[in-house]
Amino acid sequence: xxxxxxxxxxxxxxxxxxxxxxxxxxxxxxPKSSLAAEVLFLRKQLVFYQERKVKPHRFNxxxxxxxxxxxxxxxxxxxxxxxKPETFIGWxxxxxxxxWRWKSRGGRxxxxxxxxxxxxxxxxxxxxxxxxxxxxxxxxxxGVLVSPRTVKKYWPNDLDSGRNGVSxxxxxxxxxxxxxxxxxxxxxxxxxxxxxxxxxxVIMEVGRxxxxxxxxxxxxxxxxxxxxxxxxxxxxxxxxxxxxDRDKTYSDxxxxxVQSLGLKTLRTPVRAPQANAYCERLIGxxxxxxxxxxxxxxxxxxxxxxxxxxxxxxxxRPHSSLGPDVPDAESGLQRVEPxxxxxxxxxxxxxxxxxxxxxxxxxxxxxxx
Numbered sequence: 531x532x533x534x535x536x537x538x539x540x541x542x543x544x545x546x547x548x549x550x551x552x553x554x555x556x557x558x559x560x561p562k563s564s565l566a567a568e569v570l571f572l573r574k575q576l577v578f579y580q581e582r583k584v585k586p587h588r589f590n591x592x593x594x595x596x597x598x599x600x601x602x603x604x605x606x607x608x609x610x611x612x613x614k615p616e617t618f619i620g621w622x623x624x625x626x627x628x629x630w631r632w633k634s635r636g637g638r639x640x641x642x643x644x645x646x647x648x649x650x651x652x653x654x655x656x657x658x659x660x661x662x663x664x665x666x667x668x669x670x671x672x673g674v675l676v677s678p679r680t681v682k683k684y685w686p687n688d689l690d691s692g693r694n695g696v697s698x699x700x701x702x703x704x705x706x707x708x709x710x711x712x713x714x715x716x717x718x719x720x721x722x723x724x725x726x727x728x729x730x731x732v733i734m735e736v737g738r739x740x741x742x743x744x745x746x747x748x749x750x751x752x753x754x755x756x757x758x759x760x761x762x763x764x765x766x767x768x769x770x771x772x773x774x775d776r777d778k779t780y781s782d783x784x785x786x787x788v789q790s791l792g793l794k795t796l797r798t799p800v801r802a803p804q805a806n807a808y809c810e811r812l813i814g815x816x817x818x819x820x821x822x823x824x825x826x827x828x829x830x831x832x833x834x835x836x837x838x839x840x841x842x843x844x845x846x847r848p849h850s851s852l853g854p855d856v857p858d859a860e861s862g863l864q865r866v867e868p869x870x871x872x873x874x875x876x877x878x879x880x881x882x883x884x885x886x887x888x889x890x891x892x893x894x895x896x897x898x899x
Contacts, residue, residue, distance in 0.1 A: 546592030710737030714773040714809040740857035756787035846891040
């Protein structure tokens with residue numbers, strides 16, 4: 531039934547009940563002797579209808595509801611004629627069910643929006659937790675009393691709602707836990723002005739997003755790649771893992787060279803660039819902030835462009851994920867205490883052009899006396 535028809539039906543029933551109520555009020559003002567005579571008069575006529583076996587019309591909803599209401603005021607069993615007592619009791623049961631269905635519509639009220647958001651956040655940030663653990667955390671430490679079934683109702687759809695602890699952790703959780711002991715590498719292609727394809731090899735530190743090494747070659751062999759790792763990773767490093775994809779350039783000889791440097795190689799799954807998301811994001815930033823605006827003329831020209839951009843990336847480009855901060859913590863960046871929406875009176879802003887003015891680095895400099 532459409533909503534409009536349902537509303538019209540309710541209005542029609544309400545109108546009939548209003549007419550019945552007005553008629554009842556009028557009868558209340560009638561003398562009892564007159565009312566008793568009218569009842570006998572109507573019953574006498576009803577007897578003749580029963581003798582002729584005239585079949586009455588079906589009761590509509592308003593008539594059924596009116597009979598149910600009037601039956602509360604007297605003993606209706608002796609006055610029931612047109613339907614069987616079982617049918618009349620069935621009307622009563624149906625009305626009772628509809629009443630409680632209307633009263634309990636919508637179920638329990640929803641949790642506040644901030645609690646629903648907190649449950650989703652806790653489920654996403656703690657992959658080994660189940661609904662019971664989240665409910666206990668909310669009750670014990672935050673004073674929010676909810677059952678595990680309620681937590682399940684607001685559990686994110688993209689997570690396993692039935693887990694109560696898993697044997698391992700998600701790949702992204704592993705990367706975050708070991709970010710400062712992890713480096714990643716990848717190749718990117720660049721086309722020169724003469725349509726020559728060059729390969730850019732980058733190695734980054736995942737924890738600080740620092741670009742450890744960047745070099746260019748036209749022929750990325752396994753021997754050349756192994757040499758890049760030797761040049762980029764110092765002897766006193768604290769790294770433990772290296773992430774790279776399944777490119778053929780990363781041969782067994784390259785992995786052996788990496789292991790000799792004290793690193794364990796982690797190969798990403800097939801066709802899963804998100805497993806090396808930090809390095810993929812670095813290459814995307816390199817394209818959006820540098821390579822998409824410059825056309826290298828040669829391998830030497832590209833190497834010079836990237837050398838300047840890498841210095842800007844590590845020492846002058848703020849990274850939101852770091853606080854904000856720059857990846858190179860030893861860059862000697864002048865940090866200034868916040869002073870509201872104003873520049874100190876005795877200072878001025880100085881801009882330094884990067885890549886011919888494609889980017890600029892700003893700093894405060896004290897004015898000359």
